[in-house]
Amino acid sequence: MNKILFFAHLRDEAGEESISLDAEGKTVEELKQMVAEQYQMKRLDSVMTAINEEFAPGDEVIKAGDVIAFIPPVSGG
Amino acid sequence: MNKILFFAHLRDEAGEESISLDAEGKTVEELKQMVAEQYQMKRLDSVMTAINEEFAPGDEVIKAGDVIAFIPPVSGG
Amino acid sequence: MNFEIAKDAIDIQSVIDKVVQRDAGAITTFIGTVRELTKGKKTLYLVYEAYEPMAVKKLEQIGAEIKERWEGAEVAITHRVGKLDITDVAVVIAVSTPHRADAYEANRYAIERIKEIVPIWKKEHWEDGQEWIGNQLETVAYPTGKPEEADLNE
Amino acid sequence: MNFEIAKDAIDIQSVIDKVVQRDAGAITTFIGTVRELTKGKKTLYLVYEAYEPMAVKKLEQIGAEIKERWEGAEVAITHRVGKLDITDVAVVIAVSTPHRADAYEANRYAIERIKEIVPIWKKEHWEDGQEWIGNQLETVAYPTGKPEEADLNE
Numbered sequence: 438m439n440k441i442l443f444f445a446h447l448r449d450e451a452g453e454e455s456i457s458l459d460a461e462g463k464t465v466e467e468l469k470q471m472v473a474e475q476y477q478m479k480r481l482d483s484v485m486t487a488i489n490e491e492f493a494p495g496d497e498v499i500k501a502g503d504v505i506a507f508i509p510p511v512s513g514g
Numbered sequence: 515m516n517k518i519l520f521f522a523h524l525r526d527e528a529g530e531e532s533i534s535l536d537a538e539g540k541t542v543e544e545l546k547q548m549v550a551e552q553y554q555m556k557r558l559d560s561v562m563t564a565i566n567e568e569f570a571p572g573d574e575v576i577k578a579g580d581v582i583a584f585i586p587p588v589s590g591g
Numbered sequence: 592m593n594f595e596i597a598k599d600a601i602d603i604q605s606v607i608d609k610v611v612q613r614d615a616g617a618i619t620t621f622i623g624t625v626r627e628l629t630k631g632k633k634t635l636y637l638v639y640e641a642y643e644p645m646a647v648k649k650l651e652q653i654g655a656e657i658k659e660r661w662e663g664a665e666v667a668i669t670h671r672v673g674k675l676d677i678t679d680v681a682v683v684i685a686v687s688t689p690h691r692a693d694a695y696e697a698n699r700y701a702i703e704r705i706k707e708i709v710p711i712w713k714k715e716h717w718e719d720g721q722e723w724i725g726n727q728l729e730t731v732a733y734p735t736g737k738p739e740e741a742d743l744n745e
Numbered sequence: 746m747n748f749e750i751a752k753d754a755i756d757i758q759s760v761i762d763k764v765v766q767r768d769a770g771a772i773t774t775f776i777g778t779v780r781e782l783t784k785g786k787k788t789l790y791l792v793y794e795a796y797e798p799m800a801v802k803k804l805e806q807i808g809a810e811i812k813e814r815w816e817g818a819e820v821a822i823t824h825r826v827g828k829l830d831i832t833d834v835a836v837v838i839a840v841s842t843p844h845r846a847d848a849y850e851a852n853r854y855a856i857e858r859i860k861e862i863v864p865i866w867k868k869e870h871w872e873d874g875q876e877w878i879g880n881q882l883e884t885v886a887y888p889t890g891k892p893e894e895a896d897l898n899e
Contacts, residue, residue, distance in 0.1 A: 444642055445712035446723040487710070490645040506642055506710070512724040513639065513646075513670055513711025514623050514682055514702055521796055522866035523877040564864070567799040583796055583864070589878040590793065590800075590824055590865025591777050591836055591856055604758055607776065613831050616780035619773065619852075622761065626770035626843060677767050689780060695853050698773075702845060 439499060441472065442506040447484065451476045460505065466495040468505065484509050516576060518549065519583040524561065528553045537582065543572040545582065561586050593667040594650035596643050596711075601669050606683040609667035615687035617694040621702050623682040625675045635716045639672045639681060642710035646670065649709040653701055657686065661697040664688045668701060670711055681713075747821040748804035750797050750865075755823050760837040763821035769841035771848035775856050777836040779829045789870045793826045793835060796864035800824065803863040807855055811840065815851040818842045822855060824865055835867075 439460040443451045460468045465486045473481045485508040486493050492508070499505065516537040520528045537545045542563045550558045562585040563570050569585070576582065593609050603622060610618055625637050654666040670682045682705065686698040705711075714723045747763050757776060764772055779791050808820040824836045836859065840852040859865075868877045 442642065444710065445640060445714070449723075487642070487645055490642075490648055492708075506645065508642070508710050509712065509723070510725045511706065511708070511710055512713045513641070513709050514705045519796065521864065522794060522868070526877075564796070564799055567796075567802055569862075583799065585796065585864050586866065586877070587879050588860065588862070588864055589867045590795070590863050591859045603761065607757065611778070611832050613781040615778055615832075616783075618776040618778060620776070621845070621848070622772040622774070623845070624765070624769055624772060624841075627767040628843075629770075678765050678769075687778075689782075691775070691777070691856060694775070695849055699849050 439502070440504045441468075442504065444507070445509045447478060447507050447509055450478050460499045460503070461501045463499050464495065465493055465497050465499065465505075468499060469495075469507075472507075480509075481507070516579070517581045518545075519581065521583070522586045524555060524558075524584050524586055527555050537576045537580070538578045540576050541572065542570055542574050542576065542582075545576060546572075546584070549584075557586075558584070593665075594647055594654060595669045596641050596646055597669050597671045598673055599671075601671055601680050601683050603680065603683050606667050606669050606685045610665040610685045610687040612665055612687055614663060614689055615665065615694075616689055617691035618685060618687040619691075619694040619698040620686075621682070621684040621698050622680055623702070625677050625679050625681060627677045629715075632717060634677065635718060636677070637675045637681070637716065638714045639670070639675065640712050640714070641670065641672045643672075645710050650705070652708070653704045656704065657697045657700060660700070661686075661688055661693045664693065664697050666697070666701065668705070670705070670709070672711070747819075748801055748808060749823045750795050750800055751823050751825045752827055753825075755825055755834050755837050757834065757837050760821050760823050760839045764819040764839045764841040766819055766841055768817060768843055769819065769848075770843055771845035772839060772841040773845075773848040773852040774840075775836070775838040775852050776834055777856070779831050779833045779835060781831045783869075786871060788831065789872060790831070791829045791835070791870065792868045793824070793829065794866050794868070795824065795826045797826075799864050804859070806862070807858045810858070811851045811854060814854070815840075815842055815847045818847065818851050820851070820855065822859070824859070824863070826865070 438457050442455045469481045487506040488503050519532045546558045564583040565580050650668045657664050657666050665687045667685045684701045686694050688694040804822045811818050811820050819841045821839045838855045842848040
């Protein structure tokens with residue numbers, strides 16, 4: 438299983454801080470598409486993805502237990 | 515009469531914080547030369563002059579009561 | 592801990608204290624504060640949210656980048672999260688270096704990198720609504736859960 | 746009084762407080778500290794001297810120059826005089842502006858101008874002597890009352 442974290446507007450759209458699902462063997466891009474459909478999220482294209490607290494490219498394959506975070510464009514500072 | 519103020523290495527060279535002398539009618543350059551001779555000061559060329567707390571050019575004529583300060587290259591900050 | 596996410600008001604002096612060093616002649620700080628007016632629009636307050644463990648790691652990474660680029664630099668950064676009022680301090684960046692030009696440049700580098708890679712987001716609250724601010728240039732905004740017609744056609 | 750010469754330790758936060766404004770999103774500070782090593786030579790302590798009334802006027806002038814060049818800027822500067830030990834704070838410059846690029850640039854401008862026009866001098870004390878430092882670039886030094894042969898032939 439994998440934990441998926443949402444932040445900022447994605448959290449509002451999902452209505453959840455995090456969800457659990459099995460993403461093992463999927464790429465980041467595939468997971469994005471899956472989540473976008475399930476939660477009717479727009480603009481996941483401009484969202485970066487972190488695996489275990491490090492940015493990951495779209496073709497990275499997710500392993501069992503990986504924590505995935507969707508990172509909207511940041512606005513700290 | 516005029517008060518003449520010395521700072522930094524000029525104060526060490528003059529052995530005084532200030533002196534009084536009559537510089538009325540003299541230019542800044544003339545006063546510099548006079549003081550340099552009297553106190554055997556070198557490097558007054560690279561020293562700026564302030565009249566009444568404002569920088570003054572070498573050809574400015576000193577009036578009675580003006581306070582003159584010799585300002586060596588500054589090194590604050 | 593030179594790189595922190597804080598839930599309460601940031602003590603600026605304590606961030607500065609972390610970068611004091613005998614061989615530094617210059618310390619610069621950047622203090623990001625909550626501004627009332629942005630493009631004529633009046634902000635009531637902000638809420639900052641962070642992906643905290645990753646945010647700390649990314650702040651640490653920025654510190655490492657600076658130490659590699661500017662020799663002898665020390666860096667400390669604290670970013671606050673939660674609700675902030677006008678003039679509250681959102682972020683403090685302190686950089687010390689032997690010479691002053693580096694202290695300015697390295698500090699500027701830090702704030703620009705924060706706005707690129709550190710997972711922190713701000714939500715602006717105005718009298719007539721609220722919005723997650725979309726990116727560091729404040730040019731892309733994501734209305735909360737209410738996509739505009741234009742967004743749907745993007 | 747945003748522009749001061751101080752005889753005791755400078756409270757950095759109190760200088761920052763002077764430039765807080767509702768329409769500022771950025772405050773930068775420059776903190777000049779006493780560095781132990783300069784070109785491999787070990788400083789024991791420094792003594793700063795100022796032509797105080799003129800120094801305050803010149804700091805005010807720098808503040809006015811900044812407000813003219815950077816719209817919406819607020820500036821406060823305190824420079825300390827007297828004996829300072831290693832890591833002691835000699836000067837604090839705080840600048841607030843609506844946007845961050847200006848806060849860095851205006852602050853940098855202030856320190857460069859201080860080194861040009863403000864009548865403050867520092868005397869370095871080393872183990873083997875002391876010297877009034879001659880200009881802001883630290884390239885010209887005036888040995889105290891002991892001119893070198895080279896100086897006589899300049």
